Amino acid sequence: MKYSKSEAKEYARETMRGIWAAALNPFHPDGSLNEAGLRSNIRHWIDDLEIQGLFIAGKQGEFFSLSLEERKRNMTLAVDECGDKAGTIMSISDQNVNTVLELGQHAQDCGADYVVVHAPVLSFCSDRNEVLFNYYKYLCDRLDIGIAMWSHPDSGYLMEPETCARIAELPNIMAIKYSVPREMYKRLSHMIGDKIHVSTSAEDDWLENIEELDWKLYLCSSPPYQLQTKHDKRMHEYTQLAFQGNFTEARRVRDSLNPVRQAIKSTKPGGKPTAHGKYWQELLGQVGGAVRHPMLELTEAEKESVRAAFEGCGLKL
Template identity: 80%
Template sequence: MKYAKRDAKDYAREHMRGIWAAALNPFHEDGSFNEDGLRHNIRHWIDDLEIAGLFIAGKQGEFFSMSLEERKRNIEIAVEECDGKAATIMSASDQNFDTVLELARHAQDCGADYVVVHAPMLHFVTDPDETVYNYYKLLCDRLDIGIAMWSHPDSGYLMSPELCARVAELPNIVAIKYSVPREMYVRLTHMVGDKIQVSTASEDDWLDNIEELGWRLYLCSSPPYQLQTKTDRRMHDYTQLAFAGKFDVARKIRDSLDPVREAIRGTKPGGKPQAHGKYWQELLGQVGGPVRAPLLQLTEEEKARTRAAFDACGLKH
C-alpha cells in the first residue's frame, strides 16, 4: 500500500481525483473471462483517454456472476495494467462478510489503491442505521486499505446523509459512491466537507457538481469510455476546463455531447445496461462480448438500432 491506515483520508484527498470509470468485464462467447480483452480495454482507457482511475469488478463488471477466483484475477489484472499510470478502486462487495474481507485483503496485498463495498441487503432489520454503521466499522477494524462506501437502490434502501456522515468518521473511510437523488448527495457534501470524497455516477450532473459543489472526483460509471474515443475526448476536455474555472467553455463542450448521450439512452433496452454497454464498446473498437446469466443478451434488432444511432451521433471514431 502507498499509505498507512491512519493516513488514508489525507492520501485520498490528494490523489483520488479526476474521471474514474467503472469497467465492464469482457467475456468470450463460451462465457469464460476474456483477460486479454480486459487488458486491451484498460490500455485504451489509460493511454488514449487518460482516465484517472478504474472501478473494477462492480455491478457493471458483473461481479455477481463471477467466481471468487475470477474476481481476484480481475483485481490482479487491473493492478498490473494500471501500474501507477491510473489508480484503482476494487469492488469487494458481497453479501458474505468473509468474502468481502477476503477480496479486500487480496486487493490490499496486490497493491490496489482503494476498495469499495456497497451497503448490504438487510432482512428482518428494525435498526438499519446501527446495522450498517457496524458493518462498515467491522470492515475498518479489520482492513488497512482506504474504503469507499456505496449506497444504491439495489440494497433495498438508501443510506441517509446523516448515516453516511457518521460512517465517514471511521479512520479509513475515504469516499462514497452515492447513487441517490441529487438533494441527498448535496446535503452530504455540505455535511462532510473535505473529510471524504462524495461522488455519484451521473455524468449528466458532473459539470454542475464541479461548479456548484467543488467536486473533483467522478466515481463512476461507463460514460468515460462510451462518450469518448482517442480522437474525441470531450468529457476529458470539459472536465479539465471546469477544473480550471472556465465553465462557459466547458458547458458548450459538454452540451455538444448531447447527441451521443441520446443515442445511448434512446437505444438502451430496459434491464440490459451491461449488454448494451458491451455492444457500444464493440462499435468503438473496444472488447465487449456477451453477458453472463442471468442477464439478457441484446437481440439482433436491438443491435441494429444501436448501430444506426451510433453511426449518426457524431462521435469521432
C-alpha cells in the first residue's frame, strides 16, 4: 500500500481528485469476462479520455453476478492495466461481512488504492444508526486500506448525514459515494468540510457541486466514458474550467452536452440499463458485450432506437 491506515484521509485528499468512472464489465456471449476487452476499455478511458480513476467491480460491473474469484480477478486486472496512470477503488460490497473482508484483503494485496462498501440491507431494522457505525468500524478495525462508504436506495434506506459524519471519524474512512437527494449530500458536505470526500454519481449536478460545495471528486458512474470520445472530451473540459474558477464557460460547455444526455435518457429501457450502457459503448467504439443474468439484453428494435439517437446527438467520433 502507498499509505498507512492513519494517512488514508490525507492521501485521498491529495490524490483522489477529478473524474472517476464506474466500469461496466464486458462479457463474451458465453458469459465469461472479456479480459482483453476490459483492458482495451481501460486504456481508452485513461489515455484518450483522461479519466483519473476507476471504480471496479461495482453495480455497473455486475458484481452481483460474479463469483468471488471473478471479483478478485477483476480487481487484479484493473490494477495491472491502470498502473501508475490512474487510481482504483474496488467495490467489496456483500451481505456477508467475511466476504467483504476477504475482498478487502485482496484489494490491499493486489495494489488497489481504495475500496468502497455499500450500506448493507438491514431487514426488520428501523433504528440503523448504531448498526451502521459498528458495521463500518468492524471493517476499519480489520483493514488498512482507505474505505469509502456508499449509500443508495438499493439498500432499502438512505444513511442519514449525521450517521455518515460519525462514521467519517473512523481512521481509514476517506470518502462517501452518497446516492441521495441533493439536500442530504449538501448537508453532509457542510457538516464535515474536507474531512472526507463527499460525492454522488449525478453528472448533471457535478458542475454545481464544484461551484457551490467545493467538491474535488466525481465518484462515479458511466457518463465519463459515455458522454466523451477521444476527439470530444467536453466533460473533462468543463471540469477543468470549473476547477480553474471559470464557471461561465464551464456551464456553456456542460450545457452543450444536453443533446447527448437526452439521447441516452430517451432510449434507455427502464429494465435494461446495463445492456443499454454496453450498446452505447459499442457505438462509441468501445467493447460492450453481453450482460449476465438477471439483467436483460436489448431487442433489435431497441438497438435501432439507440443507434438513431446516437447518430443525431452531436458527439464527435
